[in-house]
Amino acid sequence: MPWGVQPSRRRFLASASALPILAFAGGAMARSISGTLPWQAFAGEPPKPVNPLGWFFFTPDEVATVEAIVDRLIPADSLSVGGKAAGCAVFIDRQLAGAFGKSSKLYMKGPFANGLPTQGYQGTLTPEGRYRDGLRALNDHVRTGHAKSFAQLAPHDQDAMLAGLESGQLDLKLAQGLSTRAFFELVLQNTMEGFFADPLYGGNKGMVGWKLVGFPGARYDYRDHIEKHNVPYPKGPISIYGES
Amino acid sequence: MKTIAFASLLIATAIVPAQAQSSPQAGGRYQAVLGDCEGCHTAVGGKPFAGGTVLQTPFGKIAVPNITSDHDTGIGSWTEADFRRALREGESPGGERLYPAMPYPAYAQMSDADVASLWAYMKTVAPVHNAVEPNLLPFPFNIRTLMAGWNWLYFKPAPFAPTAGKSADWNRGAYLVNGPGHCGACHAPKTLLGADRSAALTGASLQGWFAPEITGAKPRGIGNWSAGGIATYLKTGWSSHSVATGPMAEVVERSTSQMTDGDLNAIAVYLKDQPAGADMQPASASLRSDPAMQAGGRLYRDNCATCHGADGKGERLIFPPLAGNAILVQSSAESLTRVVLAGAQAAGTKAAPTAPSMPSYAWKFNDAQVANLLTYIRNNWGNAAQAVSAESVGKIRAGLSGGPSLANKE
Numbered sequence: 162m163p164w165g166v167q168p169s170r171r172r173f174l175a176s177a178s179a180l181p182i183l184a185f186a187g188g189a190m191a192r193s194i195s196g197t198l199p200w201q202a203f204a205g206e207p208p209k210p211v212n213p214l215g216w217f218f219f220t221p222d223e224v225a226t227v228e229a230i231v232d233r234l235i236p237a238d239s240l241s242v243g244g245k246a247a248g249c250a251v252f253i254d255r256q257l258a259g260a261f262g263k264s265s266k267l268y269m270k271g272p273f274a275n276g277l278p279t280q281g282y283q284g285t286l287t288p289e290g291r292y293r294d295g296l297r298a299l300n301d302h303v304r305t306g307h308a309k310s311f312a313q314l315a316p317h318d319q320d321a322m323l324a325g326l327e328s329g330q331l332d333l334k335l336a337q338g339l340s341t342r343a344f345f346e347l348v349l350q351n352t353m354e355g356f357f358a359d360p361l362y363g364g365n366k367g368m369v370g371w372k373l374v375g376f377p378g379a380r381y382d383y384r385d386h387i388e389k390h391n392v393p394y395p396k397g398p399i400s401i402y403g404e405s
Numbered sequence: 406m407k408t409i410a411f412a413s414l415l416i417a418t419a420i421v422p423a424q425a426q427s428s429p430q431a432g433g434r435y436q437a438v439l440g441d442c443e444g445c446h447t448a449v450g451g452k453p454f455a456g457g458t459v460l461q462t463p464f465g466k467i468a469v470p471n472i473t474s475d476h477d478t479g480i481g482s483w484t485e486a487d488f489r490r491a492l493r494e495g496e497s498p499g500g501e502r503l504y505p506a507m508p509y510p511a512y513a514q515m516s517d518a519d520v521a522s523l524w525a526y527m528k529t530v531a532p533v534h535n536a537v538e539p540n541l542l543p544f545p546f547n548i549r550t551l552m553a554g555w556n557w558l559y560f561k562p563a564p565f566a567p568t569a570g571k572s573a574d575w576n577r578g579a580y581l582v583n584g585p586g587h588c589g590a591c592h593a594p595k596t597l598l599g600a601d602r603s604a605a606l607t608g609a610s611l612q613g614w615f616a617p618e619i620t621g622a623k624p625r626g627i628g629n630w631s632a633g634g635i636a637t638y639l640k641t642g643w644s645s646h647s648v649a650t651g652p653m654a655e656v657v658e659r660s661t662s663q664m665t666d667g668d669l670n671a672i673a674v675y676l677k678d679q680p681a682g683a684d685m686q687p688a689s690a691s692l693r694s695d696p697a698m699q700a701g702g703r704l705y706r707d708n709c710a711t712c713h714g715a716d717g718k719g720e721r722l723i724f725p726p727l728a729g730n731a732i733l734v735q736s737s738a739e740s741l742t743r744v745v746l747a748g749a750q751a752a753g754t755k756a757a758p759t760a761p762s763m764p765s766y767a768w769k770f771n772d773a774q775v776a777n778l779l780t781y782i783r784n785n786w787g788n789a790a791q792a793v794s795a796e797s798v799g800k801i802r803a804g805l806s807g808g809p810s811l812a813n814k815e
Contacts, residue, residue, distance in 0.1 A: 197658075197753030197760035202805075204748065207768035382711035396706070403769050405707045 208401050211363045213251065217258035218289065223296050225312040227253060231352045233319045241373045242366075244352055252355030252364030253292075253348075262289040273338070284338030288347065295344035298333035299326075359401045371398040433526025436519050439585040439668070440512065441660035445469045455479075455533035460506055461612055463599060465542040467506050475532035485524045492520060494562060495552070502552035504542075505560075505599065513562035514584035559600035571678075578675025581668055582606075586660075591616035591652065607682030608735055613804065614651045615739040617732050622681030624788075625734050635673035636666065642752030647732055648725040651740065654752035662754040697792060701781025704774055708766070709782075717786040723761050725751070728786035738779050738793045742801045745775050767805075772798040 216224055231244030231253075241247070260266055264287040276283040286294065303311045303322065311319065325331030326345040333341045355364030357371070359379070365371065371378050378398035386394055399405040437443065446469055448457040456471035473479040480488065487498040495509035496502060503509060515523075540547050565584055567576040582588045592606040608618035608625075620626040627635055630646055638644035639661035642654060649657045661669065706715070713719050717728035727733055732740060743749075746767040753760030770778065772795040779798075783790040 197750070197758070198762075200748075200750040200760070200762045202747040202749075203765045203767060205765050205768065380707075380711070385715055399707045403708060405703065 208361050210361045210402060211251075211255040213363065216254050218254045218262060218292075219250070219257075222300070222310070223292070224250060224254075226296050226300060226310065227348075229312040229314075229319060230323065230348060231355070233316065233323055234349060234352045235356055236316075241369050244356060246366065247356050247369050248360075248364040248366040249352045249355030252358060252362055253351045255363045256351065256354075257289050257292055262292075263287050275338075282339065282343050282347075284336075286336060286339060290336070291339055291344060291347060294336045294339060295333065295348070298335050298344075302331070302333055360404060361401050368398045368400060368404065433522040433524070433529075436523035436585065437526060438660055438663045439519075439581060440515075440523070440587070441656055442472070444655055444659050445506075446472050447659075452531075452533045452535070454527075454530050455535040456537045456539075457535060459541065462504075462506055462542075464546045467504055468537050468539045468541055470537050470539045471533065471535045472527065473530050473533045473535075474528055475534050478534050478536040479532060480527070481532055485521065488524045488527065489517075489520050492523075495556065495560070502549040502556070504539075504549075504552060505555065508587035508590045510560055510562070510601070511584060511587035511589060513560075514565040514580065516565065519585070555598060555600070559596070559598070572674065574671045574674045575678060577668065578671035578673070581672050582675055586672070588619065592619050605682060606676070606679060608737070610737055610739055612652065613739070613743060613801075615735055615737040616652070617735045617740075618682055619676055620679035620681050621677045624729060625731055625736075626679075626681055627676060627731065628681070629729065629731075630673075630677070632670060632673035632677060635676060636669035639664065639669050639672065640666070640754070641756040642754050643722055643725075643757050645721070646726065647730045649752040650744065650749040654750065657752040658754060662752075662756070695780075695792075697777045697780045698784065700774075701777035701779070702785070704770070704778045705781055705785075708769075709778070712763075717782070722757055722759065727782050728788065730788075733783050734788050734790040736791070738783065738790075738797065739801060741779050741783075742775060742793070742798050743805065745770070745778065746798075746802055747805055767802070772796075772802060 219227060227250045228245045231249040232246075233244075235241075235244035235247065235249065237243035237246065244250075256262060269285070269287065273283060273285055282291070299322075300310050303309060303314065307314065307318075311322065314322065322331065323345070326333070326341055327349075329340075329342045331341060333344065335341060335344065355362075356369075357374075357376075358364055360366060360368060368378060370376075375394070376398060377394055377396060379401050380396065380399055383394075386392075397405060443453060445458060445460065446454045446456050448455065448469075451457055452473070454471070454473045456469045458469045460467045460469060471479045474481040476482050483491075483498060491497050491503060491507075491509070493509060493513045493515060495505065495507065540549070545551065565580045568579065571579075588606060589601050591611050592609060593601040593603065594605075594607060594609045595611075596602050606619045607622075609616050618626045621628040623629050627646075630638070630644060634644045634646065638647065638649065639657060641662065642649040642657045661672075664672075712724040713727050714724070717726060719726035744763060746765065748763050748765035750762040751757075751760050766775070775798045776793045776795040779793040782788065783793065
């Protein structure tokens with residue numbers, strides 16, 4: 162029997178269930194354009210670089226600690242400047258002061274349960290809270306052993322401390338649900354992001370991270386190079402804001 | 406039975422265009438296309454011919470009148486003689502003088518037959534009640550009788566006379582270019598009082614754009630374009646040398662893209678035969694080692710080369726070429742500056758409907774950067790033109806209204 166004369170029960174149900182969806186989509190989103198595409202002079206959403214001056218989240222003590230950590234995670238050497246000079250601490254500060262710090266794009270209500278290791282941190286603390294608690298606990302720990310803050314330790318002592326955090330041999334007194342290792346991994350992750358994210362966000366100053374690994378940045382046309390196999394790309398990186 | 410029906414359908418479709426051509430109304434519609442009447446008299450998003458657009462002239466603002474057949478606010482009460490006089494002599498039925506923003510000095514060349522045909526069409530335009538006060542000009546330009554003096558100085562009405570010894574195409578082109586097409590309204594240099602300094606289409610500045618030279622000059626005019634290339638440009642908005650944008654995009658969309666191939670060819674033949682304007686400055690050899698050229702080259706490589714190509718050749722129908730593009734080597738860089746600051750959109754036509762656009766760079770480049778970039782593209786790939794100064798970019802930036810993103814960053 163041809164479709165349309167007497168619809169089968171299955172077809173009727175399928176089409177009936179589609180109707181409300183279609184009606185909603187039609188009313189909410191549809192917009193028809195005829196003739197040429199709409200266009201406006203000066204249209205555009207220029208990127209907004211972070212304010213490079215001052216600190217928006219960290220306290221002065223926290224700044225000293227974080228700068229010391231990022232400078233050990235990415236130490237200055239013959240290949241590049243260190244994490245501090247590259248602006249990794251500035252990057253992390255701006256991220257914590259923004260949406261990331263407050264987990265404002267994540268579901269942050271209960272119930273809270275221990276997830277699998279692959280699911281990452283599952284507790285109640287936002288990244289702001291994890292940094293605040295982790296940095297406090299780190300300096301508490303350092304002061305009991307050395308009568309100094311982390312930033313005042315000699316570099317090899319700092320390295321030993323960080324290695325302890327990473328391996329889990331060193332157990333900081335952290336808020337419930339936050340492990341020492343998870344805190345370390347959060348800082349390491351954000352430090353790398355600060356070293357390689359666009360300079361717009363406060364880190365990767367002078368595109369040092371990109372120059373180090375030979376990443377060309379926000380270029381997007383390689384037609385003149387695509388067939389030159391095994392030849393290094395000759396153009397230096399360019400940032401979103403046009404720095405080159 | 407089916408065969409007969411099909412055959413009669415064929416005959417019907419064959420007859421329709423022939424009828425359309427011959428009916429006075431369709432012919433008149435074509436006259437309105439040739440004269441680009443809608444270019445001014447139909448507002449963006451408005452009803453056809455109902456006016457209301459405000460034109461920016463060097464003397465102030467003029468609102469475009471309603472010329473639908475509405476009795477009260479349009480020209481529904483006019484006679485054919487009234488219409489002819491307004492079109493060719495710049496005088497409305499009340500004896501009021503029109504401002505030469507209405508190109509009656511060009512329309513004066515239109516033949517009686519073409520005006521009659523246009524009038525037949527205008528009478529069929531649906532009436533729209535839309536009262537427009539056209540005269541927004543400041544004193545003393547708001548005194549219409551002053552136009553009598555202007556006319557005495559500049560208006561030398563003469564019907565079109567064919568030039569002996571030139572081809573039929575050339576003469577048809579001359580009629581279209583100087584008569585209904587009123588190309589000189591933008592492309593001819595103006596006197597201080599806004600009259601054409603001469604009929605030569607050597608380029609002029611108007612409404613914040615520089616209408617380029619369109620004589621046979623090489624490379625500044627269209628001497629390097631083939632007649633077919635010019636016709637293609639007018640039909641589609643694109644040629645292998647350039648793309649129509651800004652006011653020319655509107656002209657292409659509303660007028661030239663709807664002209665017949667024969668008329669477009671005639672325009673091309675006539676334009677290519679026009680003598681060049683004053684000689685251009687040759688490329689300065691030192692410009693290539695100039696710091697401005699170096700800086701401009703880096704900006705080009707990082708921001709422009711992706712689309713326009715390191716070789717400046719662009720991509721057909723998407724990114725206009727810069728190498729050998731006449732708009733780049735005009736005496737004025739006004740249009741170029743505007744396009745870089747504000748962005749631009751290509752004409753969208755039936756043959757080339759994409760209408761790709763270039764983004765705005767006002768937020769990204771300061772005046773000196775724009776100047777360096779323009780100096781570079783005006784003097785690379787065989788192009789040669791005067792360097793552009795940061796001051797001239799600053800003046801154009803100040804004259805454009807584009808919100809906070811326009812600020813010149815230090």
